[in-house]
Amino acid sequence: MATQLAPESMYRNDEGMGIWEHRGKVAAVGVGHSPTARRWDGKAETSVGAWSILALRRAIEDAGVSPDQVDGLVIVPVTTTGAFWPEDTPVPMDIVNSFNRTGDPLDGIAQLSSEWLLNNMPELTNVNFTMYGAGCMSNALNVASQAIGDGLTHTCLVLKAWHNLEGRYYQSGANAHDAIPGTAALKSLWGAPACYGTALQFAEYCRKYGKTHDMMAPFMTNSRRNGLMFPEGYWAQHRPEELTAEDYEYARWIAKPANLFDNDIPIMMAGAYLFTTAERAQDMKQKPVYILNHASSNAMPRSLTPTLDEVEAETAKTGRKIYEGAGITAADLSFENMYDGFTEFHQFHIEGLGYRGIKFGEALDFYQTDISIEGPNPVSPSGGNIGSGRSRVWLHTDSIQQLQGRAGARQVTGVKPEIAVSGGPMPLGGNYTVWSATPD
Amino acid sequence: MDMVRMVVGDGFLIGSCSDRPMSAQRAIWEAHDIPYDFVIPKHMLADVKAKFEADRYFHVGDREDLDKKYALEAGFEFLWPDEAAAMPWFATKDSSDA
Structure with missing residues (x-):
């Protein structure tokens, strides 16, 4: 089943909700980061996909768990806000095919999917919960926290990664067109800087x-x-x-x-965390x-x-x-x-x-x-x-x-x-x- | 940096004009042990012309929209890196050093 964007019900948007029902029952333990770069150099090993895998593996290792203990994956599928793949530039299929690809060739190059990550991390044999957070790590953290508290996953990786390409930020993709539907045209196309x-x-x-x-x-x-x-x-x-x-x-x-x-x-990087229940965190390598x-x-x-x-x-x-x-x-x-x-x-x-x-x-x-x-x-x-x-x-x-x-x-x-x-x-x-x- | 070193002491006023912080520009010159006359943010190139009297003013850059634009607005002549490398003061020195 395709991974879904987290439903609004997972977020705490309102005042008056009281103490969070899972307060203190969810913990962050492992941290994993990729290196950084100003822009992608076009190599498979420095692609946003490769660096995401690296960050996830480092978070697992940092937490001191085995990959088969991980049963959840929450990621942000979007990996840029302003460096979109140019429509007139061919996707480098040699890079795409150097991974276990999905149906979308930009997966791992200029975006991510949980399917692509799981295809390329065969050690994650027990992931049965995947979900997308929108936009930011901040969002994905909320989703993972709620998911663990609700019992949807007990050992969950959370990932946010960024790619950056040649050219000026916010000048490519839809912004390179002569027209954009809706109010985005007023801000992104004809408007002032971001x-x-x-x-x-x-x-x-x-x-x-x-x-x-x-x-x-x-x-x-x-x-x-x-x-x-x-x-x-x-x-x-x-x-x-x-x-x-x-x-x-x-x-x-x-x-x-x-x-x-x-x-x-704007840079390239990937950052990942391992979240778990407060109980399981007691047996892991880092302080919860x-x-x-x-x-x-x-x-x-x-x-x-x-x-x-x-x-x-x-x-x-x-x-x-x-x-x-x-x-x-x-x-x-x-x-x-x-x-x-x-x-x-x-x-x-x-x-x-x-x-x-x-x-x-x-x-x-x-x-x-x-x-x-x-x-x-x-x-x-x-x-x-x-x-x-x-x-x-x-x-x-x-x-x-x-x-x-x-x-x-x-x-x-x-x-x-x-x-x-x-x-x-x-x-x-x-x-x-x-x-x-x-x-x- | 090698190009700049070739003309140090030949009557050139040397400096940098960049979006890099001025402190970082100074650090780069000093790390390469090259005496410099000025560092300035990219949009303040005109201040250099006002401060220093010279026969000609050149800015070497690699961006049409930022380097060239600001250089021409400030009354500098603009050179792309390959054009600068072909200028006689570099070429003459290069051959004499060879």
């Missing part, structure tokens, strides 16, 4: 609260610093360059007031990190781009859902790893959380304080997409590693890592996970 909507919200934010773009600099330098301590990340692996306040402030505008570094760098809650935002803006008012209302609502289902308050958070790939909505996320008591309009002032991993108020210790490239995965890997005490040079030292939250992507439309070092 960061435009966030830039517009940020401009209004600065006007409303009397802030400036330069006030983002400490957040940017801190995020890159953290990323350079993330050995799995792109910048650490390929371009170990700091990002100074001067670098940031002089960068060219992409959609003013969003500049070059307010946009993440328990899931206290998952929450989602499925809000739709009234128009093409959400207004600042809509953003603030929704991030506040998301914060309430996160805390309600986990049975915690903002004061319980050791750190936050909310999404940053556009940088200018990170402050919306953390203001919605009320992280360290900050209110709307206060995050940029908060950035001027000690937000480092050594301080009492760590902001994005993963470094996010700014620190390691466009993946939407680092935030989760870091949360798990921090709570397991194996974040290496990136390990937070100013706080005891006990409870964390990660997720995204957008203020309107995202998925979030609350992680804990203990099940209760």
Whole structure:
């Protein structure tokens, strides 16, 4: 049977749902990452499919289980948001045929299916549950958490992978046509750069609260610093360059007031986790990190781009859902790893959380304080997409590693890592996970 | 870098103009032990022309939409890498070094 996209009933979209019924009964144990690259070099062994297999195998090994113990697979089938296979470019069939292919030649090249992965991972002999999460690892994590809690799987791999091709991001695929059906034409075909909507919200934010773009600099330098301590990340692996306040402030505008570094760098990578029940996790190789809650935002803006008012209302609502289902308050958070790939909505996320008591309009002032991993108020210790490239995965890997005490040079030292939250992507439309070092 | 080294000390003002952070540009020059006169973000090339007086201004780049566009807007002459390599100051030095 073909793998299905997770039904809406698996997500916790609403307030008033109470404590998550599986709170503390699901755990992340294993982490696996592929290498990173700026773009695909056309070789089979560096294809998004090959790197996905590598990441999955590393997650299995990291957890210390045998492949035949795995009975579930939740993946995100889409592997790009802006590097679509050019319609006039032949698919390299020698690469396609070097794997156990499916009926779609782009499987493993510019997209993924559970069928393709299972065809090429013969050691996964007992997978009887597969499901797709939409868009992001954040989404797939919610699906896997709920699936394990509901008893649909007990040892589940979760995967998100990214390919990147030659050419400019967001310029290929449907965007290369003269026409696109529906409102997408207004945004993707004739509209401004992808960061435009966030830039517009940020401009209004600065006007409303009397802030400036330069006030983002400490957040940017801190995020890159953290990323350079993330050995799995792109910048650490390929371009170990700091990002100074001067670098940031002089960068060219992409959609003013969003500049070059307010946009993440598209890369190739695959990240995978092994999730299981709290009981089974006790016998595995790594320290379990328990899931206290998952929450989602499925809000739709009234128009093409959400207004600042809509953003603030929704991030506040998301914060309430996160805390309600986990049975915690903002004061319980050791750190936050909310999404940053556009940088200018990170402050919306953390203001919605009320992280360290900050209110709307206060995050940029908060950035001027000690937000480092050594301080009492760590902001994005993963470094996010700014620190390691466009993946939407680092935030989760870091949360798990921090709570397991194996974040290496990136390990937070100013706080005891006990409870964390990660997720995204957008203020309107995202998925979030609350992680804990203990099940209760 | 080898091309740049060939003209160091011959009256050329040398620098880089890139989307790479200025700190990273400086680090690259310093890692190669090449003295440089400026580093600048891509869109600020005009500032170089304003700051330094020279007979001619060239920008070597590999992007039509970004390098060439900004270079011409800033009043620089634009050279693709292969065109730059064929310029006489490189060719003459190359043959004399051979």
